[in-house]
Amino acid sequence: MFRAAGSLLFWAGIAVSSALLFPVALLIWLLTLPFDPRRRVLHQFTCFWASLYTWLNPAWRVLVVGRENVRPGVAYVMVANHLSFLDILVLFRLRRHFKWVSKIEMFKIPAIGWNMWLNRYVPLKRGDKQSIQTMMQICRERLAEGSSLMIFPEGTRSRDGKLQRFKTGAFQLALETKSPILPVVVSGTSNALPKHGFVLRGHHQIGIRVLPEIPYETFAALSVDELTARMRELYVRETGTDGLADAAAAQTETDTRATGS
Numbered sequence: 001m002f003r004a005a006g007s008l009l010f011w012a013g014i015a016v017s018s019a020l021l022f023p024v025a026l027l028i029w030l031l032t033l034p035f036d037p038r039r040r041v042l043h044q045f046t047c048f049w050a051s052l053y054t055w056l057n058p059a060w061r062v063l064v065v066g067r068e069n070v071r072p073g074v075a076y077v078m079v080a081n082h083l084s085f086l087d088i089l090v091l092f093r094l095r096r097h098f099k100w101v102s103k104i105e106m107f108k109i110p111a112i113g114w115n116m117w118l119n120r121y122v123p124l125k126r127g128d129k130q131s132i133q134t135m136m137q138i139c140r141e142r143l144a145e146g147s148s149l150m151i152f153p154e155g156t157r158s159r160d161g162k163l164q165r166f167k168t169g170a171f172q173l174a175l176e177t178k179s180p181i182l183p184v185v186v187s188g189t190s191n192a193l194p195k196h197g198f199v200l201r202g203h204h205q206i207g208i209r210v211l212p213e214i215p216y217e218t219f220a221a222l223s224v225d226e227l228t229a230r231m232r233e234l235y236v237r238e239t240g241t242d243g244l245a246d247a248a249a250a251q252t253e254t255d256t257r258a259t260g261s
Helices: 002-032 040-055 086-094 104-108 112-118 129-144 169-177 224-239 243-259
Strands: 060-065 077-080 099-103 122-124 149-151 181-187 204-210
Touching: 002 040, 002 112, 040 086, 040 112, 060 086, 077 169, 086 181, 086 204, 099 104, 099 129, 104 112, 104 122, 122 129, 129 149, 129 169, 149 169, 169 181, 169 224, 181 224
Parallel strands: 060 204, 077 149, 077 181, 099 122, 099 149
Antiparallel strands: 181 204
16 A cells, blocks of 8 residues: 555656656757757756656665766667666666657657657657668667667566567667667666556665677677677676576476476
């Protein structure tokens, strides 16, 4: 009961504060439009806006490690594992310039979604080939203008906190644009707020680790499938989880029992 009440207060706080802060974002957008085409100032305000919810929540202690690995002036393909809706909030704690690649439903949320449009984040309609092609072209343009991208290569949140299959889009972009990859490892958010739930789960340590960048020269000779597989292997080592391996092992055990081997 206490958790449900606290969760209701948290989500209500997001709704009310977003209604109050969006006009500020709109004003910043208007004032900086003539000299800030990449929306760097607006993104920094958005980092502040999103970070408020983790700063003010006493149940979460967020530790960010490796922020110095983000070199100023470098346009990265930034990738992160995806455990929870909270990943979006805590990744803003990096306070570095990037453009989100996000499902289009997020852009439809009042105030929050409108701010995403103002920031020139990149929408994606999952499963729509034309939308995927458009998204890839916009991403190339954002990288060419000097903005990093933040992408979840799993595509959606993990159901059980274990690493899922990686999609190839982020790594295709890195190869095509010769951009360095910056891996970011998220931990603890699935314990605080699992997928398919809105009730917060008590006190938790949340971690953000920015790993050293991976220069284009180190993967230039790889195919997109090879690069995707290598990046997933990196995340398996860093997170200590592998949902695909666990699923394969469970299937093998089931087959063994069925055949009586």
